[in-house]
Amino acid sequence: MKSKINTAIIFIAAISLSMGAVAQDKIAMDGSTTVGPIAKAFAEYYAEFKPEVKIAISESGSGNGVKSLMNGACDIANMSRFMKSAEFKSCVAKDVLPVAHTIAFDGLAVIVNPENKVGALTLKQLADIYSGKISNWKEVGGEDAKIVVISRDTNSGTYETFNELVMHKNPVGKNAEYVGSNGQARSRVNSTKNAIAYVGLGFADNTVKTLSIDGIIPDAKSVGSGKYPIARPLFMFTNGYPKMGGNVYEFVTLCLSKEGRAIIKELGFIPVCEE
Amino acid sequence: MESGKKHSLIMGGGQNFMREISQRIGRGLLLSITAIPTLAIIFMIFFIAKEAAPFFGNLSHTLEFFTSSNWAPSSQNSPHFGALAIFYGTAMVTLGSCVIAIPLGIFAAVCLNEISKKAAFFKPMVELLAAIPSVVYGFFAIVIFAPILQEEGGILIAAAVFLLGTTASIVIGICAGEIFAEKAFKGYFAKRSLLIKAIMILSGIFATFELSLSAANLKIESGTNAFNASVILAIMALPTIVSLSQDALQAVGRDMREGSLALGATRAETIIKVVLPCAKSGIAAAIILGLMRVIGETMVVWMASGNALKIPEPFFNFFEPVRTMTATIAGEMGEADQSTGSDRYHVLFAMSFCLLIGALIMNAAGQFIGGSFRTIKK
Numbered sequence: 262m263k264s265k266i267n268t269a270i271i272f273i274a275a276i277s278l279s280m281g282a283v284a285q286d287k288i289a290m291d292g293s294t295t296v297g298p299i300a301k302a303f304a305e306y307y308a309e310f311k312p313e314v315k316i317a318i319s320e321s322g323s324g325n326g327v328k329s330l331m332n333g334a335c336d337i338a339n340m341s342r343f344m345k346s347a348e349f350k351s352c353v354a355k356d357v358l359p360v361a362h363t364i365a366f367d368g369l370a371v372i373v374n375p376e377n378k379v380g381a382l383t384l385k386q387l388a389d390i391y392s393g394k395i396s397n398w399k400e401v402g403g404e405d406a407k408i409v410v411i412s413r414d415t416n417s418g419t420y421e422t423f424n425e426l427v428m429h430k431n432p433v434g435k436n437a438e439y440v441g442s443n444g445q446a447r448s449r450v451n452s453t454k455n456a457i458a459y460v461g462l463g464f465a466d467n468t469v470k471t472l473s474i475d476g477i478i479p480d481a482k483s484v485g486s487g488k489y490p491i492a493r494p495l496f497m498f499t500n501g502y503p504k505m506g507g508n509v510y511e512f513v514t515l516c517l518s519k520e521g522r523a524i525i526k527e528l529g530f531i532p533v534c535e536e
Numbered sequence: 537m538e539s540g541k542k543h544s545l546i547m548g549g550g551q552n553f554m555r556e557i558s559q560r561i562g563r564g565l566l567l568s569i570t571a572i573p574t575l576a577i578i579f580m581i582f583f584i585a586k587e588a589a590p591f592f593g594n595l596s597h598t599l600e601f602f603t604s605s606n607w608a609p610s611s612q613n614s615p616h617f618g619a620l621a622i623f624y625g626t627a628m629v630t631l632g633s634c635v636i637a638i639p640l641g642i643f644a645a646v647c648l649n650e651i652s653k654k655a656a657f658f659k660p661m662v663e664l665l666a667a668i669p670s671v672v673y674g675f676f677a678i679v680i681f682a683p684i685l686q687e688e689g690g691i692l693i694a695a696a697v698f699l700l701g702t703t704a705s706i707v708i709g710i711c712a713g714e715i716f717a718e719k720a721f722k723g724y725f726a727k728r729s730l731l732i733k734a735i736m737i738l739s740g741i742f743a744t745f746e747l748s749l750s751a752a753n754l755k756i757e758s759g760t761n762a763f764n765a766s767v768i769l770a771i772m773a774l775p776t777i778v779s780l781s782q783d784a785l786q787a788v789g790r791d792m793r794e795g796s797l798a799l800g801a802t803r804a805e806t807i808i809k810v811v812l813p814c815a816k817s818g819i820a821a822a823i824i825l826g827l828m829r830v831i832g833e834t835m836v837v838w839m840a841s842g843n844a845l846k847i848p849e850p851f852f853n854f855f856e857p858v859r860t861m862t863a864t865i866a867g868e869m870g871e872a873d874q875s876t877g878s879d880r881y882h883v884l885f886a887m888s889f890c891l892l893i894g895a896l897i898m899n900a901a902g903q904f905i906g907g908s909f910r911t912i913k914k
Contacts, residue, residue, distance in 0.1 A: 409758045414843075414867045415610050432608050435621075438760060438857045439843035439867065445678065452683035453758060 288508055291319040292326020292339030295418030296495045299365060300339055302524045303515050314508050324348075330498055331355050336509050338498040341367070341418060342425075359498045364516040366531040368484035368492035369423055370465035371472045372447065374454050379403040381473045384490050388427050390457060393434025398455060410437040411449050411458035419443065423459050426491050443529070459491070463529020484531045495530070584892055587885035590878070591617075597879070601886060607845050609868065609880040617883045621847045623890075625762070625858035629837060632766025632854055633773060633830045638823055639704070640770070641777030645819070648778065649785040650807055659782065666775035674839030677768045682759025682840070689756035689855075694748035701747065705740020709733055711804050756855050758842060763854040765841035769833055773826035780825060784818020785811060817905050824902040828895060834862040843867065861891050 290300050297320040304316040319335075326338035327348045332355075344352075344359055352359050371387060373379060379401055382390075389395040390408055399405045412433050413420040424430060440446045446458040451468045462479055465471045471478065475490055483489040503509040515521040522532035547555065592598050597617055600606075604618025644662065648655045684692060713733030756763075788811050796806040812819075842857020849856070865884050 407757050416867060416869075430611075430613075432611065435846040436844055438758065439859075441838060441867065445839070448679060449682070449760070452679075453686055455757060 286314045286508055288314065288316045288337065288512055289319075289329075289335040290317065290337045290339055290497075291321055291329040291335040292337075293323045293341040293418065293495070294320045295341040295367060295422065296339035296364070296497070297418075298528050299495070299516075299525060299530065300337075300497075302528060303512060303521070306515070306520060306524060307512070311508075316512075326498070327352070327359075330359065330500060331357055333357070333500075336499065337513065340496045340498055341421065341493065343494075343496065344498065358501045360500075360502050362497045362499065362513040362516075363494045363533050364497050364513065365495045365525045365533060366484050366492055367418075367422060367495050368462040368479050368489055368531055369419065369426075369459045370462050370479050371457065371459050371474060371491070372450050372465055372469040373457050373472060374450055375468075375470045376454055377403060377470060379472065380470070381476065383475050384427060387474060388429070388431075391423075391428060391433050391437065392431060393436055396436070406455045409453055409456040410434065411446055411453075411456050412437045412439055413443070413446060413459070414439045414441055419459070419461060422493060423491070426493065427459075461529035462531065463526070481531050481535065485533075485535070492531075494533075581892065584885055584888050587882060588889040591882035591886040592889075594879075597883075598886075601883070605845070605847055607864075609883055615879060617879070619861075619864075619883075619887060621845055622859050622861055622864050622887070624847050624851075625841065626831065626860040626862075628762050628848070628854070628858055629765045629769060629841060629860055630827065630830050632762060633769040634823075634827065636766060636770035637773045637777055637826060637830075641774055641822070641826065642781055642819060643707075644774070644778045645781035645785055645822075646807060646812070649782045650803075650811065655782075659779065662778045663775050665771060670772070670833060670835040671839075673768050673772060674836045677764055677836060677840035678760060681764055681768065685756050685759040685761075685764060689759070690752045690754035693754060694752035697751050698744055698748040701744030702741050705744060706737050709737035709740055711808055712736060714802070714804065715808075754855070758855075758857060760840055760842040760857060761855050762841060762848065762858045765837045765858075765860075766854065768836050768840050769830045772833060772836065773830050776829055777822050777826040780822030781815070781819045784815040784822065787818065788814040820905045821902050824898055824905065828898055828902075831891070831898075832862065832895065834866050838863040838866055861887050865891075 297318065300316075300318050304318060307314050307316060319329075320339075321329075323338075323340040323342055326335070326340055327344060329335040330338035331348075331352050338359075343361065349359060371382065377398070379398060382401060386395060386401050390401070391410060391412065393410075395401060396408055397405065398408055410433075413423070424433070438449075440449060440458075443460040443464040446460050447464050447466070447469055450456045450458045462484065465479075473479075477483050477489050479489045479492070484492045497513050499509060499513060503513060516525060516533060522534075525532045591601075601617050601619050602623075603620060604616065605621035605624075606616040606618040607622065608614075608616045648659055648662075652658060710733055713736045714729055716732060716736075792810055792814060793806055796810040797803075801809065837860045841860060841863065843859040843863055844857035845859055846856075848854075848858060865887055868880070868884055
């Protein structure tokens, strides 16, 4: 089944690519579900200002993005992690030279109820809370109350980021509740006194309290400078550097423009550069 | 004259043939339209079984699936497929909503059919509950009901227990007192029944009061839990149970009631001893149909139950988050076929298969019981 779907995706992508070779205004993208929303928002922007450029976006995970790029099935591979050396080697072996374009930073805010006394956690404490080793707020300097641990569902890119950067791929504890969206996580924390959750940085507003992690409050500056620990760059990989002025070039550099930065901020990510 | 008339009635060979053809075409067309849903269900069962087979083919996985509650299908190094906690969650939420919905539903149906004169107003209102989309129920559960449970949960539950318990003890006290008095004190029946009823009602109310006192001290840490999901699902199952139960009660003929009353039975005796036993298969079918809605519901449990992957501690604690099978399938399906290999994909189909088998068994039970109900109706 999996291979059939992949074949179908590759087949469709191959057709679109061959058509693109004629018209030169087709961009095929594949890869991460985390980067997917940015790619889609950029594509919407393109649809408004450059309707002649047709953009096809698949979201099959970072690993599959590399495979597509390697096989020439896509122009841009969206990745929420850097390419592994084995992937790099097999790309080069197929005469594909991957070039990374950093398009945004993805930072996760750890949020608690505004009434919670705790204002700071270390990364280690956070991991212990989510693995279930720490189960009471008094162990981290708060009141004597059981911690209600709220996690995103395992489907989401947010979960994947958290699982990698905080949990180091260890499983989240059995007591954790799972919610289906960033907004739902925030609303649960807002209404539950002893809850803790993580959301994309854009979702941490004043209805909840954002914790500092290892002494650093997440904001555009601390994430962009790499000081905040729960953050990672998001990439788009192309085969070689795209032709200057071409559609792919404009697409991967859109994130540097004013409009691109606004789109990225709106989605809750951090733009690579500020004015 | 006579022969001409005869001639016009008999169709010629060609006419007869055309009639036969058009009849067959019409019948075939209608039959094929009827066959579409049947084919759809056969195709779905076949497809789900086919996709679940690779998982059940692996004996160690299957064993783990039913006996362990270590669920980590997305782990790349050591995936685990223990679904016991998920089965348990489904059972728990279903049981919880049964406990709430069945008595409420039957009481409401009896009231609508036997007692209230405003049934024409109340019944459409109850049926309107079925028209609310499940995501709206889920939204209600998470935004309104969960915070209320956290803040005022103990008091709310105490009030509900007291209200329902008092009503139930009055109703049960009156009915049971009457029957008990009749059986135990023949002859003194008229004098003693009131006293026995009073004792039964008062002890019922006292027990309820004690129960609600202990409930008032309850502290609920997280409002999205098995109880929340049970309550919301019970509300969703109510329209089915009330509406179909009332139909069943209505189907009990006027002659039965009048016969019972003519023999000197009171109204309560008539309802409990004549009407309810006559309608019991219809009510059972109503309950099963309501239950199926509860088991199959996805959106509400995904939003209201908290989705924690564990069997609550202690096992009867309804105020802990649980995860159901439907929520697991909905929550994990998105990445299942692409991310970490096919086991994760097939295990969800294995779960769907179990769910489907459960639903089919219940449906068959409903058909069986409902079938005997229809024969009684005649």
